[in-house]
Amino acid sequence: MSNKIPLAGVIGSPIAHSASPRLHNYWLKKYGIPGFYVPMDIDHSDLKDALKMMPKLGFVGVNVTIPHKETVLALADVVSDRAALIGAANTLIFRQDGKLYADNTDGYGFVENIRQGAPGWDPAAGPAAVLGAGGAARAVIASFVEIGVTEIRLSNRTRARADVLRAEFGPKISVYDWAQAGNMLEGATTVVNTTSLGMAGKSDFRISLDALSPDAVATDIVYNPLRTKFLEEAEAKGCTTVDGLGMLLHQAAPGFERWFGHRPEVDDQTRSVVLGV
Ligand code: ATR
Structure with a gap:
């Protein structure tokens, strides 16, 4: 790296609503790391030029959000296996050898969030819905395939x-009609609303949770609101519930570590900072 102050950020459009600047700048301050993380609203037509210019300005990497997550793969020199599998990237690294590396930490963030929010969760205990x-x-x-969930x-x-997902990810996946979505919850040990x-x-969320077992772990990727109707209903059935905010926090940690050399902690304080409370 040069002697420039390291910069990172998030590229997308629109970008004003992104919580990532608050999160990364909090971590930079907390760990006393010099650097800044900025939101950048970038049009599709400017994406290639912007990515070329950024390392010259001192950027060590960026997060990527809608609508560029798929497009950036074609612009990267090196694509991680998991980004290739998902067909999208959320984390870019401007490597010192000049190459642009694309990774996807969304699945990692998703799994870490459940592990932290539902201690003892066994992904292989039964079907995931x-x-x-x-x-x-x-x-x-x-990520479910990677960590050994046998039936999805x-x-x-x-x-x-x-x-399409079944054709891509294989026979572990069984597809249910939307009208039957409630039925697939029977016997599931993990249930996810994506x-x-x-x-x-x-x-509104209107799927019947009648078939859901109280032993299941229920998680939502929605985090606005934090307590969704799905999670409230699952909790009322006795399920362990995990809200979606932690996925956002955990997916950010590997990028921060790669860019700034320190693995940040995801704790209650981190949640409060991002929620602005
Ligand atoms: P993301 O990248 O966040 O998953 P997306 O690709 O737009 O965003 O997918 C949104 C998901 O919410 C899809 O599964 C979508 O169902 P369709 O594929 O049928 O569009 C689902 N979704 C959105 N609005 C919905 C609604 N009113 N009823 C049922 N599913 C809905």
Whole structure:
């Protein structure tokens, strides 16, 4: 690295709502590391030029969010196996050899969040049920496959997207019609909502949890609100519930470590800082 102050940031559009600057700048301050993390609203047409310029300005890496997560893969020189598997990157590293390295830590963040929020969680204890088949579901499914979940049940409003994931990730996945989504919860030991249902400003979560066992761990990738209707209903059934905020915090940790040389801790204080409370 040069003697420039190390910079990192997040690229996307829109970007004003991103919690990542608050999170990374808190960690920089907490660990006394000189550096800054900035939000950058970048158009698709400027993406290639921007990525070329950034290392010259002192950037050591950036996070990537909507709408660039898939596009950046084609611009990277080296793509990690997990980013290739998911088909998207959320973390870029400007390496000292001049190469652009693309990684995806979403699945890692997802799993770490459950491990921290539901101590003793055994991913291989039984079937996992996944609601939704969008970009977030890809990362969730890839990580479930990686950590040895033997049966993954998948349901999505648009069934064709779930069928694509089954074709890609193989026979561990069984696809259920959206009208049958409630049925796939029977016997599941992990249940994940990866849809936008229940998110502030989006449609309500209306899937019946009648078949859900109290032994299941339920987690939502939605974190606004923190306590979604899905998690409230699962909690009322006796399930252990894990909200989605921790996924955001944990996915950020490997990038911060690669860029700034220190593994940050994800704790209650980190949650409070990001929530602004
Ligand atoms: P992300 O990258 O966050 O997963 P996405 O790719 O737009 O975003 O996926 C959003 C998910 O929420 C999809 O599974 C979507 O279902 P479709 O594939 O049928 O669009 C799901 N979703 C969004 N609104 C929904 C609704 N009103 N009812 C059911 N599912 C919905």
